[in-house]
Amino acid sequence: MTQAPHTTRSVLHVRNLGLHLAPDFAVVIEAIDLAPGERLVMDAESGAGKSTALGLISGALAHDGLHGCMHQICGIDVDHDAPRALYARPDALGFVLQTNTLVPYLNARENIRLPMRIAGLIEDSAWEKHLIELLGLGSLLARAPSALSVGQRQRVSVARALLGRPAVLLLDEPVASLDPGNVSQVEALISHLSEEAGSGVLLASHQAQTGHFADARRLAHRVIKHHDITYSLFSDAAAIQAETG
Amino acid sequence: MGRRSDILSVTLAIRELRYDWQSSFCFIAALVGVLAPLLILLALKNGVIGAMVDGLVENPANREVIPMGTAFYEQSFLADMAARPEVGFVIAAPRRINAAASALRNPVSRELERAVPLIPSAPGDPLLPDAQIVEGRVWLSNSLASDLNLDSGDMIEMLVGREIDGARETARAQFEVAGVAAHENYERQAMFMSLPDLLDVEVFRDDRAVTIEQYSSSRPNPERFASFRMYARDLADLPALLAALESAGVQARPRSENASLLLAFRDNLNFLYAAIAIIAVAGFWAAMAANLRGMVERQRAILSLLRLLGLPAGAVVRIPLLQGAVLVTTGVFVTLLIVLPSLFMINAFFTSPSGETVAKLGFFDVVGAIVLGLLTSASAATWSMVAVHNIKSDEVLRNG
Numbered sequence: 001m002t003q004a005p006h007t008t009r010s011v012l013h014v015r016n017l018g019l020h021l022a023p024d025f026a027v028v029i030e031a032i033d034l035a036p037g038e039r040l041v042m043d044a045e046s047g048a049g050k051s052t053a054l055g056l057i058s059g060a061l062a063h064d065g066l067h068g069c070m071h072q073i074c075g076i077d078v079d080h081d082a083p084r085a086l087y088a089r090p091d092a093l094g095f096v097l098q099t100n101t102l103v104p105y106l107n108a109r110e111n112i113r114l115p116m117r118i119a120g121l122i123e124d125s126a127w128e129k130h131l132i133e134l135l136g137l138g139s140l141l142a143r144a145p146s147a148l149s150v151g152q153r154q155r156v157s158v159a160r161a162l163l164g165r166p167a168v169l170l171l172d173e174p175v176a177s178l179d180p181g182n183v184s185q186v187e188a189l190i191s192h193l194s195e196e197a198g199s200g201v202l203l204a205s206h207q208a209q210t211g212h213f214a215d216a217r218r219l220a221h222r223v224i225k226h227h228d229i230t231y232s233l234f235s236d237a238a239a240i241q242a243e244t245g
Numbered sequence: 246m247g248r249r250s251d252i253l254s255v256t257l258a259i260r261e262l263r264y265d266w267q268s269s270f271c272f273i274a275a276l277v278g279v280l281a282p283l284l285i286l287l288a289l290k291n292g293v294i295g296a297m298v299d300g301l302v303e304n305p306a307n308r309e310v311i312p313m314g315t316a317f318y319e320q321s322f323l324a325d326m327a328a329r330p331e332v333g334f335v336i337a338a339p340r341r342i343n344a345a346a347s348a349l350r351n352p353v354s355r356e357l358e359r360a361v362p363l364i365p366s367a368p369g370d371p372l373l374p375d376a377q378i379v380e381g382r383v384w385l386s387n388s389l390a391s392d393l394n395l396d397s398g399d400m401i402e403m404l405v406g407r408e409i410d411g412a413r414e415t416a417r418a419q420f421e422v423a424g425v426a427a428h429e430n431y432e433r434q435a436m437f438m439s440l441p442d443l444l445d446v447e448v449f450r451d452d453r454a455v456t457i458e459q460y461s462s463s464r465p466n467p468e469r470f471a472s473f474r475m476y477a478r479d480l481a482d483l484p485a486l487l488a489a490l491e492s493a494g495v496q497a498r499p500r501s502e503n504a505s506l507l508l509a510f511r512d513n514l515n516f517l518y519a520a521i522a523i524i525a526v527a528g529f530w531a532a533m534a535a536n537l538r539g540m541v542e543r544q545r546a547i548l549s550l551l552r553l554l555g556l557p558a559g560a561v562v563r564i565p566l567l568q569g570a571v572l573v574t575t576g577v578f579v580t581l582l583i584v585l586p587s588l589f590m591i592n593a594f595f596t597s598p599s600g601e602t603v604a605k606l607g608f609f610d611v612v613g614a615i616v617l618g619l620l621t622s623a624s625a626a627t628w629s630m631v632a633v634h635n636i637k638s639d640e641v642l643r644n645g
Contacts, residue, residue, distance in 0.1 A: 051642055060553050060638040084555040084638065101641050103257075103552050105264030115554045120249050144264075171641070 011036050011167040015070040017056050017063050024228060028066065032219065033242065034200040036167060040193075041213050042204040042234060044221035049232045050204035051098060052179060055171050057202065059088055060093050074167045090115040090164025094199065096190075098172040100153040102145040102160075108152075109141040112155045112159045123163055130196075131159045140173035151182050158190055164195050169199040175207060187212040204220045250560035257551070257569035261544065268295055269572060272536050276576030277583065277616070279529045283522060284584045284614060285591075288604035290518050292592075296601035298511050305371035305430065307501040308333065308477040310486060314496050317469040322493070324482050326475065331486040333478035337440060337470035338365045339447035344472075346446070347415065349436060351393045355477035358392055358434060363446060364474070366437040371476050372430045373437055373477050374392075378424035382423040384437040392424040392434065397424050401436070416449050416460040418442075441466070480508050526621060534575075534625035537565050541629045543637075549640035558634060565629035 008132055011031040027049030042050045055061035056071075061157045062071060062080040071078040082167030089091070096117075102111045116123050132138055135155040143154055152227045154174060161169060169185075174190060175183040191212040192200045203213055262269045262381065301307070312318070318337065327335045338344060344364070350357045366378045371385050385395060395401055399422045404484045406415045425436065449455050474496075477483045490497045501507070541548070544632055551561050595603045 055639050055642045058553070059644060083551070083557055084559070088555055090555075094555065096552075097641065099546075099641065101546055103547055103550065105257075105260040117554045118250070118551075210530060 007230050008171075010072075011037055011074055012035075012183070012202065013070065013072040013075075015067045017070040017071050018069075018231075019052060019056055019061060020064050021049065021227075022051060025230050026064075027056070027232045028054060028234070029053050029240040030233055032057070032202070032234075032236045033169065033239035034201055034202060035196065037198050039194075039201045039203065039213060039216035040219055040236065041092070042202070042221070043206060043209065044219075044232075046206060048223075049220055049234075051172050053234055054095075054172050054204050057189065058093060058170055059084065069089045083137070085119060090118075090120045090121060090166060092164075092167050094161030094164065094166035096154075096157050096161045096169070096171045096174045098174070098176060100150065100157050100177065101147075102153055102156060107142050107144055108148065108156045111145065112137075112141075112163055112214060113158055113204070115160060117165055118229060119164070121164060122185070124165070127197075128163055128178045130193045131162055135159050135195060141203045151178050154186060157190070158186075158193070162193050162199070165197040166175060166199050167199045169194050171201065171203040171205070172203055177199070182231070183207065184211055191243065217245060250557050251480070251563075253556065254560045254563045255567055259292070259571060261540075261547075261564070262568055262571060265540070265543075267535070268540060270306055272533070272572050275536070276529060276530050277580045279525050279532075280580040280614060281577065281584050281587075283525050284580065284606060284610070285604065286518065286521065287585060287608040287610055288591075289587050290514070291607065291610070292606075293595075293601055293603045294514070298507075298514055300429070302480055302507050303513050305476055305498075307507060308371065308480055308483060309500040310475045310477065310483070310490065310497045312472055312475075312495060312497050316495070318473055318495070320466070320468055320470075323470070326489075326493075328490060329486070331477055331482035331489065332370050333476045333482075334369050335369075335473055335475040336367050336370070337363050337466075338472040339443060339475050340471040343447040343450050344443065346403045346436065346580050348404040349389070349393060350401055350402040350404065350639055352394055352419070354394055355394050358389065361389060362433075362435045363443050364435050364437045365443045367440065370437070372492065373424070373426055376426075376437070378437060378439050380439045380441050381420055383420040384424045384426055385422055385441070386420045386426050386431045386433060386435040386437075387428040388433040389391045389430065389436060395422050397422055401548065403436070403446075405446050405596045407453075409453050411606060412497070414457060417605075418445070418461060437539075440564060441456045478513060480530045483530075501562055524618065530621050530625050533569065533622060534628050537626050537629040538632060540568065542587045545636055548614055548636045549638055552636065552638035553641055561636070562630045562633045565601055565633055566626045569629075571617040571624040572618060573622040574615070577618050580614075581611065595601040 010091065012032055012034035014029050014032040016028065016030060020024055020026045044052060048079065052061065056063055059078040059080055073087050078087045103114065113123060125172045135158060137155055137159060140148060140152055146180055148156065154177065158174065171190065177188050178186055202234065204212070205215070217238065220237055222233050224231050224233065289307060289489050308441070320520055323335055323337055326332050344362060346361045346363055348359045350360045366373055366384065367375070368377055370376060370378065376384050378384065383401065393401065401420050403418045403420065404415050406413055419440065445461055448464065449460050477486045487497060487499065548561055552558065589607055591604045592602055
């Protein structure tokens with residue numbers, strides 16, 4: 001596993017990370033540099049491959065190994081075939097899934113602590129208490145996921161992703177399944193808590209034009225066709241600018 | 246990481262089984278449904294069925310070879326036969342007509358039985374296991390002892406009659422009753438005695454020069470005998486023994502024409518049980534493999550999430566293996582909870598004709614069931630483990 005150049009302060013460094021989802025369709029992240037505490041939004045239209053891009057960034061999806069591909073989290077090269085513990089520990093990467101998936105046979109507290117248990121890390125009890133309090137989960141900790149509402153499950157997912165104070169927090173449409181009345185509240189909590197955690201945030205959302213992420217930097221998105229293949233390209237203008245000087 | 250993820254695998258496997266308790270219950274019920282009847286069948290086979298079949302197969306009478314026709318058998322021939330591996334027991338015998346007492350009498354109560362067969366015997370006689378037959382000491386068949394009201398340690402009087410020139414002469418001899426043969430080994434009246442004692446009877450009947458006073462004089466054994474008693478070492482040795490006799494020019498037949506049928510029956514019974522067990526285990530294996538595979542399919546998103554959260558592939562793959570082991574262990578335990586009291590009830594309410602325990606389950610039968618169950622579960626879990634191994638961390642992103 002090669003170390004990232006020490007010249008970069010990025011907690012997430014991506015170049016030419018791509019995947020063919022179909023013979024005629026590929027998703028490519030041309031460039032991302034995410035600094036600690038920085039926020040970046042992917043607000044491309046539905047079907048552009050935002051979730052695929054997050055899957056690639058998280059290391060869960062295997063990339064195609066495009067020319068010039070580089071992918072580091074906290075300066076550690078991400079290798080899809082290597083154990084995730086090497087690059088995706090809960091203090092390096094937190095991921096809030098669009099699906100709100102929780103382990104159904106663990107209660108809310110056990111779900112929140114699961115990534116830390118897997119990694120063998122001890123949770124910061126003050127931070128855990130703070131998270132739980134702010135997310136309004138105090139009375140729900142002993143409940144099974146089946147006894148939680150969609151919004152409550154989403155808040156448990158947020159707590160699970162943030163408990164390790166991850167350097168990078170990936171959010172995949174975190175409020176998409178919430179009723180409009182809760183969207184603003186949950187967004188505010190995510191924004192506040194990720195700031196407290198010092199996490200660099202990459203948010204994939206089609207609802208981020210307004211609200212707490214409205215003023216965050218955007219990933220540019222464009223679609224090009226080349227040799228009958230449609231490429232959905234995401235790029236961070238600032239990263240490219242920094243690179244080209 | 247290894248030990249921690251091992252503990253986590255166990256925890257997650259058990260928690261999932263508890264959560265999906267209805268599936269677990271069905272799974273255990275299926276195992277109990279297969280294993281309990283199988284163990285009860287095994288217990289019955291070990292108990293009354295096996296005892297009955299073994300009783301038939303082991304009955305020494307079924308191993309007896311009876312010489313046919315009129316012939317004389319040299320001492321050396323009998324010695325050669327005794328040395329053969331197929332021969333369990335052989336002893337010379339007098340002519341059948343001489344091998345009977347005119348009467349046997351209880352000298353105390355004067356009870357008397359006429360024309361009682363006399364059977365030559367010696368240590369190793371399969372009809373009298375553990376008996377030490379020596380001159381002057383006899384064993385009685387159970388029915389004779391009962392008719393004469395005699396038991397071990399009593400004396401018995403034998404009357405041997407002959408007729409010379411129209412005059413009847415009767416010699417008398419007394420023996421100590423050394424024991425009583427088991428009823429199942431010999432059901433009719435008979436007295437088992439040493440060959441020299443029996444030859445005295447033959448000599449007195451055949452040789453008019455021997456007077457009553459000379460009845461029991463010691464004399465050398467003859468070189469040739471009119472008959473013999475012979476038993477194969479085992480029922481399976483009977484065909485080889487008959488062939489050996491035939492090649493020696495001796496006409497003989499087995500006492501039991503059904504001996505080979507009996508042997509085949511016992512073998513078939515074992516085969517039948519093995520076939521039932523194999524079919525049942527194969528059915529259970531298929532049901533278990535399908536159940537575990539179904540559980541994996543229902544848990545795809547969660548298993549993918551565990552991978553995404555960093556649980557190593559090996560730890561995730563172990564989950565169905567552990568679940569199979571837990572389910573089988575629980576299933577075997579529940580089966581024993583049902584089967585052992587059932588066997589106790591069967592044994593309490595039913596008795597076999599021979600007094601054998603009706604249903605018997607040994608320690609090794611139970612251990613065997615557990616080991617077989619675990620091996621079955623481990624092999625049945627292989628399919629699921631392969632399936633889990635193919636579940637990647639990205640599935641939960643799409644299908645969670």
